[in-house]
Amino acid sequence: MTDANKVKLMIEIMARNGWRITEQRRTLAEIFVKNEGYLSPKDVYDQMTVDYPSVSFDTVYRNLRLLSEMGALEQFYFMDGGLKFRGSCMSHHHHHLICINCEKTLSFEYCPMEQRLELPGNFKIVNHRFEVYGVCEECQAEPSVSTS
Numbered sequence: 001m002t003d004a005n006k007v008k009l010m011i012e013i014m015a016r017n018g019w020r021i022t023e024q025r026r027t028l029a030e031i032f033v034k035n036e037g038y039l040s041p042k043d044v045y046d047q048m049t050v051d052y053p054s055v056s057f058d059t060v061y062r063n064l065r066l067l068s069e070m071g072a073l074e075q076f077y078f079m080d081g082g083l084k085f086r087g088s089c090m091s092h093h094h095h096h097l098i099c100i101n102c103e104k105t106l107s108f109e110y111c112p113m114e115q116r117l118e119l120p121g122n123f124k125i126v127n128h129r130f131e132v133y134g135v136c137e138e139c140q141a142e143p144s145v146s147t148s
Contacts, residue, residue, distance in 0.1 A: 006033045006087065013072040024052055028063060029072075038076060038084035038103055076131060078103070095129075099136035106136070 010029040011021055019025065031047050032039070039047075045060045064085050067073040073085045079100060089107065097106040113128050 003033045010067075010072045010087070013070050014067070017066075017070045024048070024055065025063070027051055028060075028067075032073065032085070032087040035086070038078070038086045040082060040084050044085070079133065096131045097136075098131055098133050099139055100133050101135055101139040104136045104138070 007029045014025055041061045041064055045057045048055050048060055068075045071088055074088050075085050077083055094107045094109050
């Protein structure tokens with residue numbers, strides 16, 4: 001999928017959720033398409049203020065959370081780096097292995113939620129997230145990285 005199509009898809013998600021499509025929101029989509037990795041709210045704020053110096057951090061953060069709820073962004077909690085976002089992998093259902101050292105992400109197709117679960121209280125699952133944090137093969141090869 002081209003970058004232009006990725007931006008278009010993110011804009012379509014915003015529009016489907018009743019958002020007015022502003023230049024700021026278009027810029028927000030472009031930021032995530034241009035960056036393959038994870039961005040903290042501060043990273044996004046810093047990039048937004050280049051074009052929109054009056055935008056507030058609270059506005060950026062609120063938009064990130066809402067975009068995550070809509071499915072346009074995925075959010076991850078890094079042990080040392082806090083909350084970070086990246087563009088959603090919308091092509092199919094999968095989960096992630098995330099390196100805590102370099103933040104490299106590998107997708108895997110196995111879904112533990114496909115197993116029969118004995119949940120209390122007749123609980124009905126409507127959505128889930130599953131990430132596994134560890135150290136990737138390249139980082140394990142570096143002598144200074146501890147894997148314990």
